[in-house]
Amino acid sequence: MENNKKQRLSLGLDSSTQSLSAIIIDIDNAEKCFEHALDYRVDARTNCFGIGENYILPPKSDGEAEQPPLMYLASLDAMFTDMRKAGVALENIVAINTSGQQHGHVYLNKNASIIFSNLQRQESSTLELKTLLAGIFSYPTAPIWMTANTVSQTNHVREGVGGKSVMIQLSGSDAPLRFTGAVIRRVAEQFPEEYASTEKIQLISSFIPAVLTGNPNVPIDIGNGCGMSLMNYSDKIWDTELVAATADGLPGGFEDLLKKLPELTTPDTVVGNISTYFVEKYGFSKECAIIAGSGDNPQAKVPISGDLLSLGTSFVNMVSTDGNTLDPEGYANAMYDGIGRPFMFGCRTNGAMVWDAVRNLYGLSKEVYEPAEATLRDISLGRYITFWQPNTESFPVSGAFEIIRTTEPNTPNLAKDYTGVIETSLAAVYIYSQVFTKQTREPLYVTGGATDSPQIMRRVAGIWNRSVVSVEKGGAALGAAVAGTKVFFHQNENPFDIEKFCASILKRGEHIQPNDADVAAYHGDGNYLSRFRQEYERIMSDNPI
Numbered sequence: 001m002e003n004n005k006k007q008r009l010s011l012g013l014d015s016s017t018q019s020l021s022a023i024i025i026d027i028d029n030a031e032k033c034f035e036h037a038l039d040y041r042v043d044a045r046t047n048c049f050g051i052g053e054n055y056i057l058p059p060k061s062d063g064e065a066e067q068p069p070l071m072y073l074a075s076l077d078a079m080f081t082d083m084r085k086a087g088v089a090l091e092n093i094v095a096i097n098t099s100g101q102q103h104g105h106v107y108l109n110k111n112a113s114i115i116f117s118n119l120q121r122q123e124s125s126t127l128e129l130k131t132l133l134a135g136i137f138s139y140p141t142a143p144i145w146m147t148a149n150t151v152s153q154t155n156h157v158r159e160g161v162g163g164k165s166v167m168i169q170l171s172g173s174d175a176p177l178r179f180t181g182a183v184i185r186r187v188a189e190q191f192p193e194e195y196a197s198t199e200k201i202q203l204i205s206s207f208i209p210a211v212l213t214g215n216p217n218v219p220i221d222i223g224n225g226c227g228m229s230l231m232n233y234s235d236k237i238w239d240t241e242l243v244a245a246t247a248d249g250l251p252g253g254f255e256d257l258l259k260k261l262p263e264l265t266t267p268d269t270v271v272g273n274i275s276t277y278f279v280e281k282y283g284f285s286k287e288c289a290i291i292a293g294s295g296d297n298p299q300a301k302v303p304i305s306g307d308l309l310s311l312g313t314s315f316v317n318m319v320s321t322d323g324n325t326l327d328p329e330g331y332a333n334a335m336y337d338g339i340g341r342p343f344m345f346g347c348r349t350n351g352a353m354v355w356d357a358v359r360n361l362y363g364l365s366k367e368v369y370e371p372a373e374a375t376l377r378d379i380s381l382g383r384y385i386t387f388w389q390p391n392t393e394s395f396p397v398s399g400a401f402e403i404i405r406t407t408e409p410n411t412p413n414l415a416k417d418y419t420g421v422i423e424t425s426l427a428a429v430y431i432y433s434q435v436f437t438k439q440t441r442e443p444l445y446v447t448g449g450a451t452d453s454p455q456i457m458r459r460v461a462g463i464w465n466r467s468v469v470s471v472e473k474g475g476a477a478l479g480a481a482v483a484g485t486k487v488f489f490h491q492n493e494n495p496f497d498i499e500k501f502c503a504s505i506l507k508r509g510e511h512i513q514p515n516d517a518d519v520a521a522y523h524g525d526g527n528y529l530s531r532f533r534q535e536y537e538r539i540m541s542d543n544p545i
Helices: 069-085 112-120 122-126 151-161 164-171 180-190 192-196 204-213 222-228 240-247 253-260 276-282 296-301 352-361 370-378 414-436 454-464 476-491 498-505 516-523 528-542
Strands: 009-015 019-026 031-039 093-100 105-109 137-139 198-203 270-273 289-291 307-311 315-320 333-336 342-348 386-389 401-405 444-447 468-470
Touching: 009 069, 009 204, 009 296, 009 476, 019 069, 019 476, 031 069, 031 498, 069 204, 069 276, 093 204, 093 296, 093 476, 105 180, 105 204, 112 122, 112 198, 112 204, 112 276, 122 276, 137 192, 137 198, 151 164, 151 180, 151 240, 164 240, 180 192, 180 198, 180 222, 180 240, 192 198, 198 204, 198 222, 198 253, 204 270, 204 289, 222 296, 222 333, 240 253, 289 476, 296 315, 296 333, 296 476, 315 414, 342 414, 352 386, 352 414, 370 414, 370 454, 386 414, 386 528, 401 414, 401 528, 414 454, 414 528, 444 454, 454 468, 454 516, 476 498, 516 528
Parallel strands: 009 093, 093 289, 307 444, 444 468
Antiparallel strands: 009 019, 019 031, 105 137, 105 198, 270 289, 307 315, 315 342, 333 342, 386 401
């Protein structure tokens, strides 16, 4: 880039459960040029709002999970302060796009519009956001995705629309406890006065753009709207049946809840320019565009147009679809990514953390891999079927249980337990994703620490019977920055090849082709996958939630 050409930057922000993260992309050179994260519990500017070790406020009842929204405001000021101290040319940021933890939301009162308007006054920059906007909340805390006390509310909504299959057909998902609609219903039942005084309900992902633009009425994007049990997945509008079932018996009923919901829009919509507060206080350009943003999972999907398997603590399988394919069992959720492309999202709780636990059983720390990797090299594929589910599982739904060794002799050893648990956990993701996964020769992109293991990647290729490609971990903040870059180019009517851009941003490995013998081990006469499913479903029936 010529020295006299002004640098153009795209900022992605991820307001997650534990931190606010930022990634900046130099959009002309297609490279990351800044990365920073603020841990809410570690940073003195954000650890003063009463959160505990699990990053939530002390619950008032079992299953409640809430955070202080003032913490989100304080984190924005802290982040921009740190960026300026680090020498980031904030005036060169042309777009800011947001990711927010899905399902989390805030309740804004009838004074919010007036209070938000102060963000357009120059003198507001002398205050902190947590002071300036302290009076905007009708309900003082923000329920988040960890919420698990909405059983009666989810049942009410599901039954209200006609049952599970109708719920899935309308919303793209069953009615998970954490989804926003059920939580809104519980808040309204428990705190009717606070609910009645609510003017607007914003997701965390839309609340940040609301603050950045000084407009409490910014729309909610359809990607994160999928996680509310209120939006019609196919039509991308607030669904009359879902809203009515959620609002049934609440103060103001259907009409009142509908008025509390902002409009819907695509996640790559420009919702305004940055407000005067941030221009005056931090030096942003007043032309900086603010994008609607989306949830953390939709934004994490942006850099990969195909199917993405994340082998982290939990396994996340993101499968690109035609927008009409759903999971009739309700294990997975239908979503749109941060640029509006449809995909299915399945999350298996018992992921690589169980692999770590197996190694630990045999005296190997998380950092010691070679002895375990050696067993993967030495043991033939599809030999052992070993199960371990320390935590309640959602994909597919089942209870927790201790190690079950189904291969005779069932005496424990590292090879049997490690290879067996790896193969059964991968098989679970594959088997229960088949209903929404199209047959394709396109590669499966894989991210996470397990990509460093050639033997694990070999097994992924064999089970999925397709080539696999390791991809550098991106994350939601990066996806938001990429999506913001796309919006900037399109807004200025310039061509933008998102595939080429993302290949430059995220390093990718070589294609690993499935070996015929490996495919046969899982899909052939040995019937490994069939045997796995038969054994697993028997175990699940013995271990219901």
